[in-house]
Amino acid sequence: MAVEVSVETPLQDDVRGLVEQLNAHLLPLSPIEFQFKMTVEEMAGPETTVFIARDESGRAVGCGALKVHSPEVGEVKRMYTLPEVRGLRVGSALLEAITRLAQGKGLSHLVLETGTGPGFAAAWRLYERAGFTRCGVVLDYPDSEHSAFFEKRLSPLAH
Template identity: 55%
Template sequence: MAITLTTESPLQDEIRELVAELNEHLLTLSPPEFCFHLTVEQMAEPGVTVWVAREAGKAVACGALKRHTDRIGEVKRMYTRPDWQGQGIGRRVLGEIVSTAITDGLEELVLETGDRHPAAWAIYEKAGFVRCGPVLDYPDSEYSVFYHKQLAA
């Protein structure tokens, strides 16, 4: 089956379930105080765009772009369900986020991910993200890994 990728409202039961699955997974890897989740309500706020990948109508992955200023955006809520990992879906979602950030005129993308997410690191690094120190208002923590990607000079 073909994977479709569209922007959607996160305020759907199926997307709530996908995000809950993501949250549950992240809590197995990091202490709760170092899991910086956006709720689906926060994902639905102006300035946030959510992409959902579907196969045969079933939501299998997601990712979001949160605009902090007219210069800086943040990659959030990247997740691919286990049965669909390794098929390049996360890379496609991230590509849409980067393309939209460029179209929107953002100069930089940043993100925080966990210290036990090597598959995510590989996707980000292949997309040109570089490790850096803490970004935005995230605390410096042994549980976090930070990345940035310069989009414009």
């Protein structure tokens, strides 16, 4: 399946629906106090760039975001693909777009927080295949058995 990944506003009905599905997917996987969700309104903030993957019919099938925390550090947020497209490299395409943008902005370091447990195994594989490695606590997240942290050092884009 071919998908197109592009920067879009999260303030669209179909993107809101995708984020609602992401939130519902996460709800049973971790205690609510260890789910660090951004609302679509927060995702629309100036420090965050949202990527949407759309299939050939234009349907939103995945999302991911880059939130810039400093001139050096960006965070991967709100990664999700619909269950019926998992295994088709939609998540990889989103993560590649986020990484390219981070490099283009001159960031040297990408970080992310995700959950632990069997429900997150596919996410861990995605991040590790993309060159992320496990690390200690990042940003202002609490240290918890419910969170796993990953990082990736970036090299600048060649011009």
